[in-house]
Amino acid sequence: MGAECWRNLLLLLAALVLTAKLGxxxxxxxxxxxxxxxxxxxxxxxxxxxNYNNVSNDTYxxxxxxxxxxxxxxxxxxxxxxxxxxxxxxxxxNSTKSHSCPRQSEKKMxxxxxxxxxxxxxxxxxxxxxWNNSCLEAHL
Numbered sequence: 001m002g003a004e005c006w007r008n009l010l011l012l013l014a015a016l017v018l019t020a021k022l023g024x025x026x027x028x029x030x031x032x033x034x035x036x037x038x039x040x041x042x043x044x045x046x047x048x049x050x051n052y053n054n055v056s057n058d059t060y061x062x063x064x065x066x067x068x069x070x071x072x073x074x075x076x077x078x079x080x081x082x083x084x085x086x087x088x089x090x091x092x093x094n095s096t097k098s099h100s101c102p103r104q105s106e107k108k109m110x111x112x113x114x115x116x117x118x119x120x121x122x123x124x125x126x127x128x129x130x131w132n133n134s135c136l137e138a139h140l
Contacts (some may be wrong), residue, residue, distance in 0.1 A: 031071035031081055040123045041070065044080045047128040048117050053093065061093055061101055062086045077122035085138060087112045112138040
């Protein structure tokens with residue numbers, strides 16, 4: 001067999017593998033409430049809360065307290081549709097220890113929100129994009 005024949009066979013094999021992979025993604029059929037990689041979900045939550053803190057007018061940082069719902073959809077990347085509870089911390093925005101900030105305990109300073117967000121990510125290249133989010137104040 002010549003080099004041209006081997007090249008054609010390799011191209012045919014690559015096309016078959018790609019077709020099989022695309023067929024697998026098409027069977028997903030929308031958002032699924034499935035457990036996902038904890039590492040990917042944690043990095044997505046980190047991206048969300050960093051984005052929230054950057055655009056918030058609050059003097060204090062917020063942190064994610066609890067994931068209430070989480071849905072995943074595979075597309076050209078991974079889409080996360082989630083509902084989370086976030087709370088105001090004792091750390092101010094210019095603080096460097098944002099990951100270990102305790103929640104506000106003083107009654108006047110306590111503030112929590114329930115947030116829905118949609119994030120598109122391509123985790124294998126560390127790409128994140130917030131497509132949509134909305135937050136409503138949670139009553140403590």
